[in-house]
Amino acid sequence: MGTERLPVRLPALPSWEKLLTRLSVLPETKVDHRSLSLELISLISNDANSVAGLFPRLCVFLPRITGCQGVVIWAKGLTDSEIIASNLSSNKTRTYMELKIVQKMSRINHRSFNRRLPLRLSVGKTVLTNCQSIHLGEINNRQAYLLAVGERAITGETIHTLEVICQAIGLRLKNLSLSQSVRSQNHKLNNLTQQLGEGMALLDRDLKVTLWNRALQRLTGYKTNEALGQNINQVFRRTDTPDWLTSLVANPGTKELRHTHSDFEIMTKSGDRLWLNCLVSIYKNDSNEIDQLALVARDISHKKTLEQKKNEFISIATHELRTPLTAIKGYLSLLERSQENLTSKQLSYLSQTTKASNRLACLAEDLLRVTQIDQDRLPFKPQNIHLFPILKRVVRDFKPKAAAKGVTLSLTNNHLRDNVRLDPERTEQIFANLIDNATKYTEQGAIKIWLENIENRHGQCPQLVINIRDTGIGIGTKNIEEIFEKFHRAHRPEQSRERGAGLGLYIVKSFVEKQNGTITVKSRAGKGSHFTIAFPLEPPRKSKE
Amino acid sequence: MTIKRVLLVEDEPLLIDLYQERFGEEAFELEIAQDGNEALKKANQDTDLILLDILLPGINGFEVLRRLKRNLDTRDIPVIVLTNLGSEQSDSDKQLAFSLGAVDYLVKSYHTPDEMVEIINKRLR
Numbered sequence: 081m082g083t084e085r086l087p088v089r090l091p092a093l094p095s096w097e098k099l100l101t102r103l104s105v106l107p108e109t110k111v112d113h114r115s116l117s118l119e120l121i122s123l124i125s126n127d128a129n130s131v132a133g134l135f136p137r138l139c140v141f142l143p144r145i146t147g148c149q150g151v152v153i154w155a156k157g158l159t160d161s162e163i164i165a166s167n168l169s170s171n172k173t174r175t176y177m178e179l180k181i182v183q184k185m186s187r188i189n190h191r192s193f194n195r196r197l198p199l200r201l202s203v204g205k206t207v208l209t210n211c212q213s214i215h216l217g218e219i220n221n222r223q224a225y226l227l228a229v230g231e232r233a234i235t236g237e238t239i240h241t242l243e244v245i246c247q248a249i250g251l252r253l254k255n256l257s258l259s260q261s262v263r264s265q266n267h268k269l270n271n272l273t274q275q276l277g278e279g280m281a282l283l284d285r286d287l288k289v290t291l292w293n294r295a296l297q298r299l300t301g302y303k304t305n306e307a308l309g310q311n312i313n314q315v316f317r318r319t320d321t322p323d324w325l326t327s328l329v330a331n332p333g334t335k336e337l338r339h340t341h342s343d344f345e346i347m348t349k350s351g352d353r354l355w356l357n358c359l360v361s362i363y364k365n366d367s368n369e370i371d372q373l374a375l376v377a378r379d380i381s382h383k384k385t386l387e388q389k390k391n392e393f394i395s396i397a398t399h400e401l402r403t404p405l406t407a408i409k410g411y412l413s414l415l416e417r418s419q420e421n422l423t424s425k426q427l428s429y430l431s432q433t434t435k436a437s438n439r440l441a442c443l444a445e446d447l448l449r450v451t452q453i454d455q456d457r458l459p460f461k462p463q464n465i466h467l468f469p470i471l472k473r474v475v476r477d478f479k480p481k482a483a484a485k486g487v488t489l490s491l492t493n494n495h496l497r498d499n500v501r502l503d504p505e506r507t508e509q510i511f512a513n514l515i516d517n518a519t520k521y522t523e524q525g526a527i528k529i530w531l532e533n534i535e536n537r538h539g540q541c542p543q544l545v546i547n548i549r550d551t552g553i554g555i556g557t558k559n560i561e562e563i564f565e566k567f568h569r570a571h572r573p574e575q576s577r578e579r580g581a582g583l584g585l586y587i588v589k590s591f592v593e594k595q596n597g598t599i600t601v602k603s604r605a606g607k608g609s610h611f612t613i614a615f616p617l618e619p620p621r622k623s624k625e
Numbered sequence: 626m627t628i629k630r631v632l633l634v635e636d637e638p639l640l641i642d643l644y645q646e647r648f649g650e651e652a653f654e655l656e657i658a659q660d661g662n663e664a665l666k667k668a669n670q671d672t673d674l675i676l677l678d679i680l681l682p683g684i685n686g687f688e689v690l691r692r693l694k695r696n697l698d699t700r701d702i703p704v705i706v707l708t709n710l711g712s713e714q715s716d717s718d719k720q721l722a723f724s725l726g727a728v729d730y731l732v733k734s735y736h737t738p739d740e741m742v743e744i745i746n747k748r749l750r
Contacts, residue, residue, distance in 0.1 A: 228635035399680070402709035402734040407639040414647060441734055448712065457717055 096416045116145050124248050131219065131256060134249075135165035141247070142228070143167065146238040148212070148231030155222035164224065210234050214242050216459040217250035218257065222514065279356075279377035285370045287325055299356070299379055301349030312375070325360065329370055338362055343380060348357040355384040391451040398448040405444065408437045431468070445523045446583040450566060453590045459596055460503040464618055467507070467544060471529060474511045480525060484517045491517065492530040500544055500617040511546075513584045514611055518550040525551030533617065542617040549610040555603040564589040629653040629673040629749045633662040634689065635707075636681050640733065647738035653749060661689045668699045672746050676728075679708040679718070690725045703748055705729040707741075 100205040123137055139151040152166040164558045210230040217224055226246055228234060273280050281289055292315075300307075302315045312325055341359040348354055357380045365371045412434050419427060452458045475491045482489035492572035500507075518527045532545040556564055562568050592599045594618055603609035631653045635641050642658055648655045649718035652691035653673070658664035661684035668675060675693070685708065693699045707726045719730040731744070 367747050399709050402732070403637055404639065406709065406733040407643050409734065410640075410643040410647075413739060414643075417739070444734075445712075452712070452716070459720075461716075 120145070120245070124245070124252060131253065133251075134165075136167075138245075138249070139165045139167040142242070146230075146234075146241055147229065147232060148210070148228040148230035148234055148238060150227075152227040152229070153216065153224060154227065155219050155224040155289060157222045162222075162539065176235070183436075212239055212242065214239075214246045215250075216246050217253040219253060225333050243496065279375075279379075281307070281312070281316075281375045281377075283312055283325075285329065285372065285375040287329060287373070287566050290313065290372070296377065299348070299377065301352075301575070319345040325373070329373075343384075354379060354383045368594070374593055391455050394447050394451045398451075401440070402445045405437060405441050409434075409441065412437060424514065449587055450583050453587065454622075458506075459595075460506060462501045462503055462595065464499065464501050465504050465507075467500050467502070467546070467615075468493065468531065470504060470508050471531075471546070472510055474508060474515055475529060477512070478515050478519050478594065482522075485519070485522070486524060487519065487522050488526040488528065489515070490528055494531065496531050496533045496544075497542075497620060498531060498544055499619055499620050500615045501618050502595050502615060506595070510588050510591045510613070511548075513550050514613075517584060517613075518548055518552065518609070522550045522552035522608070527551075534614070543614045544617045546613045546615075548608065548613075549608065550609040554605045554609050555601070556605040556606050560601060560603060564599070630656060630658045630671055631744060631745060631749075632658060632664065632672050632675045632750050633707075634658045634661070634668055634675065634677045634681065634686070635666045636678065644741070647742060648745075651742055651746070653745065661685065663712060664689050664716045664719070665692055668693060668702060670698050672699070672702050673701055674745060676707045676745075678705050679710050679722075684728060685720060687725060690722070690727060694726045705730050705731060705748065707733055708745075 083335045120141065125132065125139060135153045139153060142151045143149055153164045154166075155162050155164055210233050212228045212234050213345045214226045214228070215223065216226050226242065228238075228242055273291065273293045275476055276293060276295055279299045280293045281296055282291035282292070285291055289310055289312060292302070296307070297303055300315060307315045309574065339359060339361050343355065343357050345355050356377045358378075359376045361374045361376075363371045363374065371410075406514075412430065415422070415430055416434070419430070423428065447575045449458070471491055473488060479489050515527070515529070527548070527550045529546070529548050532547065534545055536544045549604065564585050565582075568586070589599055592613055592615075597614055599611065599613045601609060601611050627651070632646070633641070633644055633648075633655060635644070635657065636659050641659075644657060645657070651710070654665055656672075658667045660682045664677070664681075675687055675719065677689060681689070685690075690706070693702065693704060701709050704727050706719075706722040706729065708718075708730075709732060711730075711732070712731050713719065713730060713735060722730045728748070729744070731741075736744070
C-alpha cells in the first residue's frame with residue numbers, strides 16, 4: 081500500500097543548543113562543563129532515545145552536574161501515581177522508599193510545586209530535608225515531575241539548571257505528543273481515504289494526481305503508482321468532453337464556487353465504460369488561486385442502466401399505448417362523420433369518449449417526450465426568429481378556452497426587440513404549455529402576457545424576457561422549487577379538478593434551458609402565478625430591401 | 626384514368642380494419658402487407674404509394690425501405706412512413722426514415738383516417 085503524504089508541517093524543533101547555553105552556571109567546577117553540556121544535549125535531543133529510555137539515563141546523569149544525589153521522575157494520575165525513573169536505590173528498596181516519597185509528594189498541593197522552596201519529606205524514620213520538585217510536562221495524559229533530593233541544601237543555581245533541563249524535556253515531550261498525534265491523524269485519514277467505498281483523489285492545480293485511493297483503483301483499473309503524478313484526464317478518461325476539469329480550473333468562477341458535480345461516463349484502463357457521479361471541491365489559497373482539488377467519485381452505472389431500462393420501457397409502453405389509441409380515435413372519428421344518425425345521448429357519449437381518448441393521447445405524448453429529453457434524443461433546430469408572432473399565435477389558440485371560463489387572456493404588443501435564436505416548434509410548445517396551465521388554473525380574472533428587454537444586466541448579454549401572469553389558484557410557496565421536477569403535481573386533487581402526470585413544467589424547463597434560457601416563477605397560493613422566461617437577444621436583422 | 630394502387634404495410638389487425646373501413650370509400654385500391662417480406666413481394670411497378678410501418682415482424686420497416694430503394698422496380702415509389710414510433714417533430718427515427726428516402730413521417734395516433742385520406746390523395750395527385 082502506498083503511503084500518501086499529507087501536507088502537514090511539523091512544528092520546528094526547539095533549539096536545544098540555545099536552551100542549554102543557559103546551563104552555563106554548572107556547580108562543582110571540577111568537571112569539564114563543555115563536555116557535560118554536550119553530553120546533556122545529545123541525551124535530550126537524540127531522537128533515537130525513546131522517552132522511556134531517556135529518563136533513567138537522565139536520573140543517572142543529573143547528579144553529575146548538580147549537587148543533588150537522588151533524582152526521581154514520576155507521574156501523577158487522577159487516582160494513582162507512578163515512578164517513571166529513579167537513581168535513588170537498588171531495585172529491592174526502591175519499591176519501598178521511592179513509592180513512599182511519591183505517595184507523600186502526591187498528597188502535596190500542586191501549587192506548592194515549582195516554587196523554589198525546598199520540600200521536607202519524611203519517609204519512615206528517614207527525613208529528607210533537601211528536596212525540590214519541578215514540573216516536567218505531560219506523559220500519557222499524566223503530569224510528570226522531577227524530584228531532586230540532596231544531602232546538602234540544593235542551591236538556587238542547581239534549581240535553575242534543573243529548571244532549564246526540565247523545560248527542554250518538557251518541549252521534547254510536547255513535540256513528541258504532537259508528532260504522535262499528527263502520525264495517528266495521518267494514519268486515520270489514510271485509512272479513511274483508502275477504505276472509503278467512494279473513489280477519492282486529490283489533484284494539484286495542474287490537475288496532477290497527488291492521492292488516489294483504493295476505490296478509484298478498483299473503479300478505473302489504474303493502480304496508485306500509475307495514477308500519481310499523472311494528469312487526471314489521462315487516468316480518468318471521459319467519453320464525452322475530455323477537458324472537463326481543465327475548463328473548470330481555467331474558469332474557477334467567483335470566489336463562492338467551492339463544489340461542482342456532474343454525472344458522466346468514463347473509460348476504464350481495460351476499456352470498459354463506467355458511469356460516475358463526481359463531486360469536485362476546489363480549495364483556494366489566500367490569494368484566491370486554486371490550491372488543490374478534491375474529487376469524490378461514485379459508480380452509478382447500475383442506476384444509469386435502470387434509468388435506460390425505464391426509458392426504454394416508457395418508449396415501448398408509449399408505442400404500445402398509441403396503437404389502440406389510434407384505433408379508438410380513428411373509429412370515434414368515423415362515428416363523428418355519421419353523427420346525423422346518432423341520438424343526442426349517443427352524441428354526448430361520443431363527445432365524452434373523444435375527450436377521454438384525447439387526454440390519454442396527451443399523457444402518452446408527454447411520457448414519450450420526457451424519455452426523449454432524458455435520453456437527449458430531442459434535437460433542437462435553432463433559427464433566427466421573432467418571438468412575438470409565435471406568442472400571438474399561441475394566445476389566439478387559447479383565447480376561446482379562456483373566454484369560455486370568463487377569463488381575459490391578453491398579449492401586450494409594445495414593439496420591443498424580439499429577435500431570438502430558437503427552435504420555433506419547441507418554443508411554441510413552451511408557451512402553449514405555460515398558457516394552457518394558466519388557463520387551466522385560473523377561474524376568474526386575467527392572464528396577462530408581456531415582453532421586456534433587459535440590457536446588459538450583470539454584464540450579461542441583452543435578454544428578452546417574457547412574462548406570463550395569471551390570477552389563478554397559485555402555488556403554495558413550499559412547492560415553488562419542485563414544480564419544475566418530473567412527475568411533480570403542484571396541486572392536490574381537492575385544489576383543482578385539472579389532471580395530469582406532472583410532466584408539463586419539466587418539459588417546459590428542459591426546452592427553455594436547452595436553448596440557453598432561464599425560467600423562474602413567483603406565486604402565492606390563491607393570488608396567482610407569474611412565470612418569467614428569459615432568452616438571449618440576437619442582434620436585429622437588417623430588414624429586406 | 627387508371628386506378629391508383631396503395632400498399633399499406635401494417636401488422637396490427639385493429640388498424641388494418643380501421644384503415645380498410647375508411648380507405649374503402651376512396652377511389653384508390655388498397656393492398657395490405659402484414660410483414661416486411663410480404664411488403665417487398667407486393668411492391669412493384671404498379672404500386673403508386675406505400676404506407677410503411679416500422680415495427681414489423683421479421684425485417685423492420687427501415688430495412689424494407691432500404692431494400693425498396695435498392696430495387697430498380699420500386700425505388701421511385703413514394704413511401705410514407707406511418708408508425709407509432711417517435712414523434713413527427715425532429716426525432717432520430719424520423720431523421721433515419723428521411724435519410725433512407727421516405728417522403729413523409731407520420732405518427733398514426735396523431736391522424737384520423739380522414740386526415741390520412743387527405744394526405745394519401747394529395748400524394749397520388
